[in-house]
Amino acid sequence: MDKYLYFPIEVGTRELLSRFLTACIAAEQGFKVLIGYQYTLLEHAPILPIGIYFSKGTNAVSLKNLEMVKAQGHAVVVCEEENFFRGLRDNPIVITHDNIFDVCDLYLAVSPDEKNYLISRFGASIPVVCCGNARSDILRPDFRAIFDQEVKNIxxxxxxxxxxxxxFGILNNGMPNNSPQKIFETWLKIGVFASQLSLDQKTQVxxxxxxxxxxxxxxxxxxxxxxxxxxxxxxxxxxxxxxxxxxxxxxxxxxxxxxxxxxxxxxxxxxxxxxxxxxxxxxxxxxxxxxxxxxxxxxxxxxxxxxxxxxxxxxxxxxxxxxxxxxxxxxxxxxxxxxxxxxxxxxxxxxxSLSSWEPEPLAAEMISKQFFKLHESYNFVDTASQPAARKLQIIQESEAYKAESYMQKKFGLEKDFFTNHLQHFQTALKRFETTNVSQISDSVFMISNYEK
CATH class of the missing domain: 3.40.50.2000 (Glycogen Phosphorylase B;)
Incomplete structure (x- = not known):
């Protein structure tokens, strides 16, 4: 059975490079990793080969999407990108939904602080491990040469x-027609406020x-x-x-x-x-x-x-x-x-506040090990009415992605991004010589190892 990972991306400049590094390491372990625009991957969850879906969010919208992903037979791993160096104790903005562990098979915490916060909120039996965040890997000295030409240009x-x-995402939001009032309504909808707060208290926050x-x-x-x-x-x-x-x-x-x-x-x-x-x-x-x-x-x-x-x-x-x-x-x-x-x-x-800074191993390394461990132990059950129809194929791009220039700007990548940065990774780490990048759609790429 081929091993598949799915890495949905929301903000390219924030998490794409770190996800790509994680994908390269996972490919060494035999995974085929699809990385791309979040809603394109989500829409194809029912027909893509079952595997592990790695969500960067844990709010109410993420929960609803992950319920669908889980129902299609995929395993679910989550992290919360918004918790990267954010105070969690007594914060009225909680982001992580009360029911996230109903669908989550593994939560990857960025730090001991986040892990302890989750245990205090959900109990000691939750599946949570500290792995750090691969965003910090890219900041290490070994990787800085990646940016030499851009630094020189600037x-x-x-x-x-x-x-x-x-x-200033509230008062100066660039998304069309996204006023502060609409943003507040969105916050209410996706459940980022602590559930015990009244509407008046949420308004004051x-x-x-x-x-x-x-x-x-x-x-x-x-x-x-x-x-x-x-x-x-x-x-x-x-x-x-x-x-x-x-x-x-x-x-x-x-x-x-x-x-x-x-x-x-x-x-x-x-x-x-x-x-x-x-x-x-x-x-x-x-x-x-x-x-x-x-x-x-x-x-x-x-x-x-x-x-x-x-x-x-x-x-x-x-x-x-x-x-x-x-x-x-x-x-x-x-x-x-x-x-x-x-x-x-x-x-x-x-x-x-961070589990993966020097001299600790790369967060991407620790995260990939957790994917491998979960895949080895997980009881995958294909819930598709026609399991044989599940196969890797050319993906039809999400209509939301094609229609919204704002979304394309947020995500923004081409195959050259992967091939150029793969060369940088190879130089920095002296590995990934058999790593391959193939394009599946405008916004989805597959990272794998060449067949031997």
């Missing part, structure tokens, strides 16, 4: 610049997040005015979910050539190319720490519950005023060490 365009990463975003947007706006007057280059990189034109308009209003907006490409080379990373409690602050990049977190609402749930500020120096931020930035650009001297202290805090 530096040639912007010189020694400051990178400001924004993350959401309003707190809006206040948090508004204060941070104002902070960055004021900081940009200050930096526009300085002799430094500033690059603004909006989150993939944001509307980039908002920031482009703001930059035009400043009428200063030293400030630019770039919304395309992977965030890792953008971090590596910069002189300093500035952010508002974004996960990129932790990724910058792991990449060895100097980082400054902007903090505005010190008493805001929303700010306390973002763990990035526990791993970065924080400026709580525009004056302080401007001073720290200019001191750093002048050669000051205040934003780098605490790096070892922050790194020492990692073990409870």
């Amino acid at each position: 530096r040639s365009l912007f010189g020694n610049h400051i990178l400001i990463n924004t993350n 959401f309003k707190d997040y809006m206040r948090f975003e508004k204060s941070n947007m104002d902070f960055i706006t004021q900081l940009l005015v200050r930096l526009a007057a300085e002799d430094c280059s500033v690059l603004i990189r909006p989150h993939p979910v944001e509307e980039a034109s908002t920031w482009e308009s703001q930059v035009r209003s400043l009428n200063k050539e030293n400030i630019s907006v770039v919304s395309d490409g992977n965030h890792i080379p953008a971090i590596l190319a910069s002189k300093l990373i500035v952010h508002t409690a974004c996960t990129t602050g932790v990724e910058a720490l792991l990449l060895g990049a100097p980082t400054l977190c902007l903090g505005t609402l010190q008493n805001s519950p929303a700010e306390s749930y973002h763990m990035a500020r526990q791993f970065n120096d924080v400026a709580y005023s525009v004056d302080e931020a401007e001073r720290l930035i200019l001191e750093h650009l002048a050669g000051g060490q205040s934003l780098v001297k605490n790096r070892n202290h922050y790194i020492s805090r990692l073990p409870n």
